[in-house]
Amino acid sequence: MNSAKIENLLNLALDVGEQERMRSPELSVGFEATDNTWEVIVRYFGELQSLQALFPDWQITELLNEYAIIRLPESQIDQLAGLPQIEYIEKPKQLFFEAAQGRRASCMLPVQTGRGAAGSRTNLTGAGVLVAVIDSGIDYRHPDFRNADGTTRIMALWDQTAVPRAGEGPPEGYTQGVEYSRETINEALEQTDAFAASQIVPQTDTSGHGTHVAGIAAGNGRASGGTNRGVAYESELLIVKLGVPGGGSFPRTTELMTAVDYCIRKARELLMPLAVNLSFGNNYGSHESYN
DSSP: OOOTTBOHHHHHHHHSOHHHHHHOTTTTTTEETTTTEEEEEEEESSOOHHHHHHOTTOEEEEOGGGEEEEEEEGGGHHHHHHSTTEEEEEOOOBOEEOOOOOTTTTTOHHHHHSBOGGGOBOOOOOTTOEEEEEESOOOTTSGGGBOTTSOBOEEEEEETTOOOOTTOOOOTTOOSSEEEEHHHHHHHHTSSSHHHHHTTOOOOOSSSHHHHHHHHHHOOOGGGTTTTOOTTTTSEEEEEEOOOGGGOSSOBHHHHHHHHHHHHHHHHHHTOOEEEEEOEEOSOSOOOOOO
16 A cells, blocks of 8 residues: 555655665665665654564664654564554665865854954854764874874764674664773773784774764864864864664665664764764755745
8 A cells, every 4th residue: 555654755666676676776765675675764653662573573773752663574563553653664775975165165264363342252162062072973083183192082972883792782762883982982092003903993983084074074183283173172172973774885864863863862962062064965855044
């Protein structure tokens, strides 16, 4: 059936044959051919705990504000749509890198060193603020993300791509990757070389994109003697390396949603104001502009 609760794109993906679906880079996102399951995003009301008992094979990750991500067999999507607490179901969308501009193009120099009303200096440095960077990871050994004593400025680092080893695991409430604490990162930084550090925190930024945008957002410029510092150069950092499920090249909106959810929860836990730098995106959705 084509349920009004299911977005048109997902309805189309369910209606076409599997071969045609897999040829489409848009229709196939969210579908796992190996076990014929879908990862879907749902908006619901009430509670979902009872569903886990009724459908033990479903993998349910509840997010804030009555959103959830559910992995379930394709044959049971109609059952999901028929549940009274489910308001809407959509498939994940692929994410791509977005272009990022530097500090000068963003007119941040006057904010950092200029003057405000009545000649008062602004001196906005990001001190006391938590800057979250959701991207391809970070070179946590880079001097721009370390304090003068060599310790890390990173409050926590969640690598969604990591496979947990003994004693490791994802943040509480999530199902993928490994969360590394500030203490663990500092332990890695105490090592004499990169290989030894990688035995403790093996996260790497293979594309360099996350490190690049983190430098623009919050690098303190220690590598350049303070010349090339970022916007919030005295802030604390919260890093999420987005996962790439199913052997794909880029994350999905589901990885992004859990990342944003994690950052908000972390900021609430720490009682810190939060700014999120997100340099992934796609062309999905409306392109209308309003004045």
